Amino acid sequence: MTFLIWQKQLCLGGQTIFINRYARDEYPAGAVQEGITLPDSLLGAVSKRKAEFVAGRIAAKYALLHRGASEPWVGIGEHRSPVWPDGFIGSISHTDDTAICTVSTNAERLSIGIDIENIMDDTLCESVGKMIVTSGEMKLQETDWSKAQFISLMFSAKESLFKALYPLVKRYLDFHDAQLVSFDPQHSHFTFELSQTLQQEIGIQVCHGDYLLFEEALVTLIQIERDA
Ligand SMILES: CC(C)(COP(=O)(O)OP(=O)(O)OC[C@H]1O[C@@H](n2cnc3c(N)ncnc32)[C@H](O)[C@@H]1OP(=O)(O)O)[C@@H](O)C(=O)NCCC(=O)NCCS
Numbered sequence: 406m407t408f409l410i411w412q413k414q415l416c417l418g419g420q421t422i423f424i425n426r427y428a429r430d431e432y433p434a435g436a437v438q439e440g441i442t443l444p445d446s447l448l449g450a451v452s453k454r455k456a457e458f459v460a461g462r463i464a465a466k467y468a469l470l471h472r473g474a475s476e477p478w479v480g481i482g483e484h485r486s487p488v489w490p491d492g493f494i495g496s497i498s499h500t501d502d503t504a505i506c507t508v509s510t511n512a513e514r515l516s517i518g519i520d521i522e523n524i525m526d527d528t529l530c531e532s533v534g535k536m537i538v539t540s541g542e543m544k545l546q547e548t549d550w551s552k553a554q555f556i557s558l559m560f561s562a563k564e565s566l567f568k569a570l571y572p573l574v575k576r577y578l579d580f581h582d583a584q585l586v587s588f589d590p591q592h593s594h595f596t597f598e599l600s601q602t603l604q605q606e607i608g609i610q611v612c613h614g615d616y617l618l619f620e621e622a623l624v625t626l627i628q629i630e631r632d633a
Contacts, residue, residue, distance in 0.1 A: 408435025408456075409463065417507075418615035418626045422519065423468040424505045425460055432456035439463045444481055453501060460504035461497040468495060468508040486571055496568045500622060507626065516629040518569030522561035523622050530556045537563065542585040550590065554623075558595075559585065561625040562614050566597055569627040573607045583612070593617060597627075609633045 408431040415422040427435065432455050436443060441462045447455055462479060465487070469477035472493065479497070480488035489495050495508035496519040505521050525533070530553045538559045546555040562585075567578050583597040597612045604610050614627040 429456040457499040464506035518565040520564040
């Protein structure tokens with residue numbers, strides 16, 4: 406069996422998303438074949454972590470090559486943040502068998518964040534739901550969305566939002582640092598309003614996002630425009 410089971414491209418919010426399905430146990434061969442080096446910080450990690458890192462870096466390699474990068478390698482910065490080649494920005498996410506990445510350029514956008522999340526089961530939703538979603542946000546749940554689907558979407562969207570905001574704030578955030586103010590399932594679109602503290606810090610009031618359902622998982626994307 407090879408590490409990469411398949412590779413595909415999806416389109417979301419005008420961005421190309423590179424997605425691959427991987428076989429966890431085969432990560433050493435996958436890393437050699439694709440020229441991915443595990444950083445020292447991961448040498449003692451469990452194989453699940455090493456495999457997701459390799460799969461994410463492979464998705465990033467093809468996303469960067471697609472955008473014309475000559476050195477399609479992504480470093481590791483503070484708080485685990487990815488360090489993109491000069492001129493490029495991007496974001497990576499993985500589940501235990503799927504990795505995704507999207508890349509843009511500094512010239513096109515200020516920042517970008519992406520996330521893939523398996524839809525939670527009801528038990529997990531009950532235990533983490535209140536931490537992730539406020540009662541005000543729950544009111545925007547569409548009737549044909551189950552609570553589990555909606556909470557999973559909010560979790561994924563806030564992970565994407567964190568990844569998009571991190572390069573601007575350089576610190577961890579709280580799930581209540583942004584409030585969902587619009588959810589439009591017809592156009593697979595949502596909008597967050599940032600807390601007053603964040604607004605004052607980075608001068609951005611709202612962030613817009615898009616999502617899609619891919620098999621049993623949700624993929625969310627936040628793009629922050631230069632004139633946001
Ligand atoms: C950092 C975090 C998003 C990563 O979570 P995870 O469960 O490993 O999720 P994913 O697989 O989706 O994403 C992992 C990738 O995110 C990227 N990432 C990690 N830290 C990051 C950061 N500070 N900034 C941007 N991207 C980051 C990395 O590329 C990482 O993959 P890699 O380590 O293999 O390179 C999560 O640990 C976290 O801190 N979440 C907080 C979210 C939050 O505060 N939301 C509230 C916003 S209102």
